[in-house]
Amino acid sequence: MSASEALGAPSAAGLGEPLLRVEDLRVQFATDDGIVHAVDGITYQVHRGRTLGIVGESGSGKTVASLTTLGLTRQQGAHISGRILFEGRDLVGLPDEQLRAIRGNEIAMVFQDPLSSLHPLFRVGAQLIEAVLAHRSVSRAQARERAIELLGLVGIPDPAGRVDNYPHEFSGGMRQRAMIAMALANEPKLLIADEPTTALDVTVQAQILALIERLQRELNMAIVIITHDLGVVAEMADDIAVMYAGRIVETAPGSVMFAGPEHPYTWGLLKSIPMLSGPRAQSLVPIPGTPPSLIRRPSGCHFHPRCPYAQPDHARIDPALEPVPGKDDHHVACLLDAADRKRLWAELQAGRMPDQALAATGLGGARP
């Protein structure tokens, strides 16, 4: 467990005990087609007041990992192993009743689609009041006061009038604000935001991200933000974990990750999006193929069928998440030699295509 012990620790040095520490978490679902290895041994930690960004594409297991933290995958024939330590308490084995006292109270979640996460037949205020009453012994009138206060806090104009609106009377941005208000109802210590802005326009997205950052400062919350958007994590996250096929394949503090990414999948993600700050003539380098099935995962390194730099033995050997030589806050699960990776990334940064980079480094393109 050398990797997991070091993971995230250096950047958090001096921060004391992490608020949330996930250790070797595995979540498997039995289906008719076979076992889905949704989350396959991930380890990370988050400290108070800090933000972890989990990046990955659809089906990389990032959402399942956080739903499991809240105990929301329990009833689905899931097999869960590993530990989820929240303030030292293991949530994996916690009885439902105790977990319910934590969920929505100390740990809250904001979901991707605000329209389907709000009940269409209840007023927004009633849903907020319910969130307050679930964990606080206050009167209904007091809970309503709190609901209005919360709507004001997240920047909804005229909160006292809006509290009696139905979700359909809110715009998309306002619904997401209401969802955040609900998540914050009990001043959680940890906020899990699963693609909180994916369904929103850029100007509204910027508002919501600024709101989350402001509330984090005010409440000293820890945040786990899950997204496929590298721009969003670059803005929000102190630490970044890149997930692929149910595993973390690279993790580092944000500035370190963007200054020198180590995993070919991370390179692929960075090179396949056009950047506003880059030259316009940049060529996009797509990652070939498609994400693998989590039922029949590729042998060896799960990324090898899509990796332009894969060597024959990468189809056999499963890489562990290990520190990058000389950097104890940067971990990567890649079988390529560290020096080769550095040269490859330099070539890619210079605008060369993967096959040219491969030739320039003399690695040989013997694909398995």
Next chain:
Amino acid sequence: MSEPLVGVRNLVKHFPITRGILFRRQIGAVQAVDGVSLEVERGETLGIVGETGCGKSTTARLIMRLLDPTSGEISFEGRDITRLRGGELKSVRREMQMIFQDPYSSLNPRKTIGSIIGEPFAIHGMHKDKAERKQVVQTLMETVGLNPEHYNRYPHEFSGGQRQRIGVARALALRPKLLIADEPVSALDVSIQAQVLNLLREMQDRFGLTLIFIAHDLSVVRHMCDRVAVMYLGKFVEVGPGDSLYGFPRHPYTGALLAAVPVADPAAHGSERRLLSGDVPSPAFPPAGCRFHTRCPKAQPLCSQKEPPLEDKGSGTRTACHFPLTREEVAATGVRSAL
């Protein structure tokens, strides 16, 4: 100067809002597109950007004649096509094709890929010989990077990116002159987006296509387009060459859009962003004067009284604004463009 491939003049589309069941009467209109003019030159890529509900898809559908305009004119190769019907419309439609946003709902799940891509031939009575049509379709499949052996497969057997390739193959079948891509990559995973964007560029070079590219993602539009039109509440607020528009946006809305884009580079995060407040007003009740004045940080009394015309402000783009942004203001809004 050759004539533009597409010309649009004062295009308006209002969707009526009605009340009553027996006695339907119109009580208002959603002003989805309200006086849009543009020209698309042969071989260029024009990008239309804007937020949800700004009318960019409606504009595309009007140009395709999938919707009938309330007023205004659309010309294609110099010919007025605004009122064409029947056979004449059908023959113009051969020249323009569309790629849709959602690769899941835009392919008929009960048809094989071969018959989906071959459908345009069936509609226009081309390649009637079965073996010949199969051959042409398989060549198309190869062109867009699909395995021709998958001719008899169904859409559900393909991933999102591959489905979008099927959409591209279908759009290219008739060798159109104009291709309209409406958010072609926004439903796809990041790693797949680049595959489809590269394919579109390659096809454009290969077949000399003119492309109208509609998206809400400003980085993608900058990458793909020669000229860009920014749309807000049914009107163009700024139109111009991509480099000018991204380098020195003059309309406060363009500036706000650019400032709002998160950039995947922590080193670029310098100045605090100036955020737009509020939401886009309803297109059924657009604000008077400049439609952006309710959210504009530079709004003056004049802005709510007089609508600014789209005109040259001396920096390469045409901008509809009484008080366009200055260089200092652009720097202060935190626009991350490195131009």
